[in-house]
Amino acid sequence: MRLLIILMLASCRAWADEVAVAASNSTPKVAAAHSGMLESSQVSGQLLQLVFGLLLVIALIFLLAWVVRRIQQSLPVTGSPQVISLLASQALGPRDRLLLVQVGKEQILLGLTPGTIVPLHVLQEPVDIRVPEGNLSSAFAQRLAKVLKTTTKDKP
Structure with a gap:
């Protein structure tokens, strides 16, 4: 889980650095013209990242459920003092x-x-x-x- 959070933070930082570099390299007129295009690409990138993260968490839940089931089946069932x-x-x-x-x-x-x-x-x-x-x-x-x-x- 920590690895997932670290990867998401790293990708967000890299994306923010890329946007900052692109904005600083362009002239004000070009930046204003591309701001609408940049905003739509930011939203689609964020949406894609959100969907990917959600799918990763769901896959992790199913993987952990499978591991728990396999462990439970491999444990020996011991007798108890009950009737x-x-x-x-x-x-x-x-x-x-x-x-x-x-x-x-x-x-x-x-x-x-x-x-x-x-x-x-x-x-x-x-x-x-x-x-x-x-x-x-x-x-x-x-x-x-x-x-x-x-x-x-x-x-x-």
């Missing part, structure tokens, strides 16, 4: 998922769609889910998982 816990999740499509849920000692495979949750199968033998610490895809994901573990331990 109901989510053991595993698998995306089937953009809005459809399979969930493995443990209720007490029983494990249930659920199908999750935008409108419904359907129990697909009750497992006779519980599946042992263990995720090794080194299974995370990147060093950033490993560090984030470590931080999340320490913050959940600190909560009362």
Whole structure:
């Protein structure tokens, strides 16, 4: 974000310097004749810069949303001391998922769609889910998982 602001400020300064040099080099009559043309080019340049900046911010928002989603999918789901816990999740499509849920000692495979949750199968033998610490895809994901573990331990 800081880089974007620095680039925008630098381009504004360069544009202002260019206009000042052009105005100082021209004679008063030529400057008066070109003032209308210069104003319209300034407005169109500012509008183009505004649209470009807006598109860049929107693209940055979508990029960050994609990164957060990828990080959430790569983090292991850990069991909790609660009665109901989510053991595993698998995306089937953009809005459809399979969930493995443990209720007490029983494990249930659920199908999750935008409108419904359907129990697909009750497992006779519980599946042992263990995720090794080194299974995370990147060093950033490993560090984030470590931080999340320490913050959940600190909560009362």
